[in-house]
Amino acid sequence: MMWRFALRTVRARTSAYLAAAAVIAAGTALLVAFAALVTSGNAVADGRGESLTMLALIMGGWTVVVVIFGIAATVSLVIAQRTRELALIRSIGAVPRQVRALVLVETVAVAVPALLAGVLPGTGLGGLLLDRMAALGVVTVSARLVVHGSTIVAGAGVSLLAAVIAALLAGRRAATIAPVQALAGEAGPAGVALSRTKARLGALFLVIGFGSGVGTLFMADGPLLAAGAGPACIGVAIGLALLSPATVAIPDALTARLPSSTSRLALRNLAARAAEATPVVGALTLLIGIATGTLYMQATEDSITNRAPDDVAPQFAAANYMIVGLIIAFSAITVANSLVAATWKRRREFGLLRLTAVTRRQVLGMVVIESAAATFVSVVLGTVAAAATIVPYSLVKTGSPIPGGPGWMFPAIVASGFAVALAATTATSLRATREPPLTALGVGG
Structure with a gap:
């Protein structure tokens, strides 16, 4: 029942949720690419891929923080725009726990397809980066792109975690606002x-x-x-x-x-x-x-x-x-x-x-x-x-x-x-x- 209602809501707010999905997909592609570079560097024999691994870890670490912030900010914005709608749901009998669950289900319903859409471009981007680094001389040996299941899980998992945490925090805030206050257009301080x-x-x-x-x-x-x-x-x-x-x-x-x-x-x-x-x-x-x-x-x-x-x-x-x-x-x-x-x-x-x-x-x-x-x-x-x-x-x-x-x-x-x-x-x-x-x-x- 909740999944059906959540999917209807997502379809009714396609523009807003597409914006969130685009950021999640782009972030997933970036994270999968860096995870693939780390895996590829570790796969080079005798530790000769150390320079590739170190560069991917350093730059990938920055990227993780940026991607988490970007996804969380976008998801929070989309959920915050639904404050009055969520207040209406509460006014007809929904309890705060149900509102939080609805927000989480909607976010996951948007995030999962976006994660899948970002994985394939991410592996392609990883291969492109590896080729360019080899051409630039950063990688001094012949390295091939290595993508394991753990590589995909690492990239997609971080994106999904960021979206879920943002949904939990934004849903909690929306669920604690008095329905009358939100419906009056005063969902937040001026x-x-x-x-x-x-x-x-x-x-x-x-x-x-x-x-x-x-x-x-x-x-x-x-x-x-x-x-x-x-x-x-x-x-x-x-x-x-x-x-x-x-x-x-x-x-x-x-x-x-x-x-x-x-x-x-x-x-x-x-x-x-x-x-x-x-x-x-x-x-x-x-x-x-x-x-x-x-x-x-x-x-x-x-x-x-x-x-x-x-x-x-x-x-x-x-x-x-x-x-x-x-x-x-x-x-x-x-x-x-x-x-x-x-x-x-x-x-x-x-x-x-x-x-x-x-x-x-x-x-x-x-x-x-x-x-x-x-x-x-x-x-x-x-x-x-x-x-x-x-x-x-x-x-x-x-x-x-x-x-x-x-x-x-x-x-x-x-x-x-x-x-x-x-x-x-x-x-x-x-x-x-x-x-x-x-x-x-x-x-x-």
Whole structure:
């Protein structure tokens, strides 16, 4: 009975659940690929695949954290959008335990097909990465791709665990909200919505991230330096992403100084929707922080010219760029799908605005300004996160806190993040505002 009801709910909310499924599938593919590289490195005789194993473990460790956060954030966003619907279910007699079970069943129903969809591309990606590393000289012997059942279980298991934990936490929150309060549209606190759990987790990740960055200052210059500095930007980015509900409303302070009514509406709307906007800001913070931190760290390494002729660093640099590019691509997928889910949910809001004489063009303009404001907050947070890696790494490598690398790279990263956000929101908003306002007001979400 519950499975049938859950499947009907998933079909009724296809757009939102497809966004979550896309992130789960992409995360699974990435994790399976790295697990396959570790297995392949271990399979090389006489320990000659050690460099492949170490690189896969180091970069795969970062990837696991990023994938878990991305999946958990997207699943939590989709479930949070159903607060009023779950309140209605409770108002007709469902107990909190049944609501939590329903949310979990729905999540598993979406996650399992997504996991299966990610396994095959993941093995293909693992083979592609192995071929590229062999071509770059990272793997000095002939290695073949080895994929065991444990390889698939490891990659898919982490993704499923992240989705299940997110469903349990989000379902618990939804089940504890009073049905009358949720049905009245007050499912969460207005504006800033920073729970005690998020605050503690955010503080923990900040300590881990900044601690990793500070620890880098006491490490010797060598191959392991990047392993100490790299996780710093990831830890701080996740910590700031979790604490971002306290920062989303900051642009609202500029409202009174803006001449455009559309701009004022956008910033006020963003502040009022702080709780809903924070998953998007968090994903953008992760994208900008990781991209800036890891790319400038490698660029600093590349700027050092006094290398020995047989130095293998250039080969590892090329491999690092390739792997970091995959992590950034996953972060971009998370941002895009979070925005699609969040924007599509706002059809009623857009319909109501259009009934109050706001034109479709003004609605789209409002969405663009909201994306710009969210990107601005994410740039500030992401820059702080990137500094946790860049500054200590550069100090050890060059004696200066200023990293090597081209100056255009940071603006390009910011522009890319904004482009992803803008493309996802405008495309979804165009689709959401295509229907008549009265029809949009009757949408069930």
